Amino acid sequence: xxxxxxxxxxxxxxxxxxxxCLALGQAWQDAGGSVELLTxxxxxxxxxxxxxxxxxxxxxxxxxxxxxxTAARSDQPTALVLDGYHFDAVYQKRALDFFRPLLVIxxxxxxxxxSADLVLNQNVYARELAYAYEPPTRLLLGCEWALLxxxxxxxQGWQREISAVARRVLITLGGSDPGNVTxxxxxxxGLCELRDELEVVIVAGAASQHLTTLENAVRGLRNxxxxxxxxxxxxxxxxxxxxxxxxxxxxxxxxxxxxxxxxWETAFMGLPALMIVLAQNQERxxxxxxTAGAAINLGSSRNLNPERIALGLDGLLRSQACRxxxxxxxxxLAGGNGTAxxxxxxxxLL
Numbered sequence: 001x002x003x004x005x006x007x008x009x010x011x012x013x014x015x016x017x018x019x020x021c022l023a024l025g026q027a028w029q030d031a032g033g034s035v036e037l038l039t040x041x042x043x044x045x046x047x048x049x050x051x052x053x054x055x056x057x058x059x060x061x062x063x064x065x066x067x068x069x070t071a072a073r074s075d076q077p078t079a080l081v082l083d084g085y086h087f088d089a090v091y092q093k094r095a096l097d098f099f100r101p102l103l104v105i106x107x108x109x110x111x112x113x114x115s116a117d118l119v120l121n122q123n124v125y126a127r128e129l130a131y132a133y134e135p136p137t138r139l140l141l142g143c144e145w146a147l148l149x150x151x152x153x154x155x156q157g158w159q160r161e162i163s164a165v166a167r168r169v170l171i172t173l174g175g176s177d178p179g180n181v182t183x184x185x186x187x188x189x190g191l192c193e194l195r196d197e198l199e200v201v202i203v204a205g206a207a208s209q210h211l212t213t214l215e216n217a218v219r220g221l222r223n224x225x226x227x228x229x230x231x232x233x234x235x236x237x238x239x240x241x242x243x244x245x246x247x248x249x250x251x252x253x254x255x256x257x258x259x260x261x262x263x264w265e266t267a268f269m270g271l272p273a274l275m276i277v278l279a280q281n282q283e284r285x286x287x288x289x290x291t292a293g294a295a296i297n298l299g300s301s302r303n304l305n306p307e308r309i310a311l312g313l314d315g316l317l318r319s320q321a322c323r324x325x326x327x328x329x330x331x332x333l334a335g336g337n338g339t340a341x342x343x344x345x346x347x348x349l350l
Contacts (some may be wrong), residue, residue, distance in 0.1 A: 001350055002074070003034070003079050005036065006082050009039070009042065009046055014176045023339050025055050030150070036055070036058060066098075082095065082104050082116075093115040102116045103119075105121075109130060118349075119133065123142075126141035144335055147338055168198075169189075170248055170257075171185050180214075181301045184309065188310045201239060204239070249269040263286075268330070275289065276299075276301050294330040295330070296312065
């Protein structure tokens with residue numbers, strides 16, 4: 001059986017749509033099927049990652065989606081997945097003429113109608129939304145449907161130790177971080193009261209255009225006179241093209257992350273997180289997770305300054321009770337079975 005994924009990635013929209021699709025693709029492969037991605041992806045590192053996962057990547061360029069779908073038709077049973085805000089109601093209805101079943105991954109419920117066989121919204125607020133659809137369309141709503149990549153599977157049931165004072169910090173702001181908010185976080189590290197005891201790993205995403213700037217900023221920390229080791233921190237490590245995020249999330253005591261799809265990874269790993277809203281479509285995600293007790297919402301990146309970030313980080317580092325509560329709640333919400341369950345729902349319709 002064949003799965004075609006349709007998602008894009010660039011510096012503006014980030015890589016989250018493609019990475020969610022990769023999670024589905026991995027589970028589809030595990031069930032014995034083949035996977036293709038039709039995309040306009042500007043990140044060569046991300047394309048290399050997909051191809052290393054045995055996903056056939058077809059760059060669309062100036063080719064229309066409909067010409068690409070026509071070329072991709074075959075007698076083999078084929079399911080189609082759409083993940084992106086530009087796949088509107090008209091697009092969905094036309095896509096049904098090419099492939100069935102059709103799964104639409106959605107976050108907003110803002111279309112006048114959904115024509116897919118399956119609509120998946122993995123967010124904690126999903127059941128509060130009013131979707132316009134007709135049977136036999138089936139809605140897969142809630143964080144039990146969260147799409148996690150294969151590498152997270154081996155951490156199912158893993159138990160996190162919650163230390164009295166946290167010292168290991170993971171910073172990851174998604175695949176692109178177009179506003180380079182990561183740079184402000186580096187500035188905030190030097191303002192933390194616990195900076196002399198911190199170990200920090202900063203992850204630059206596959207589509208980041210700021211790697212050189214971040215390297216210089218980290219190098220600057222290491223050259224500040226009068227501060228022990230690296231700018232008063234016990235260590236700072238900048239990494240890019242990371243392929244095993246669960247290892248880093250297991251190492252860390254706390255994370256600072258964008259409020260995109262990474263929040264389901266930190267929740268599953270029981271990693272207490274401070275969320276930063278990097279785009280308008282993340283506002284409800286961050287608010288919902290904070291209300292559910294599964295993370296702390298620092299608010300929009302537009303309103304943050306290094307002092308406020310440092311204050312929030314110091315508070316979480318010092319509070320064992322808060323970190324324990326967030327960790328347990330996150331594991332309750334993101335059970336880790338959403339990807340396999342979604343693939344099973346698709347296969348039932350073939």
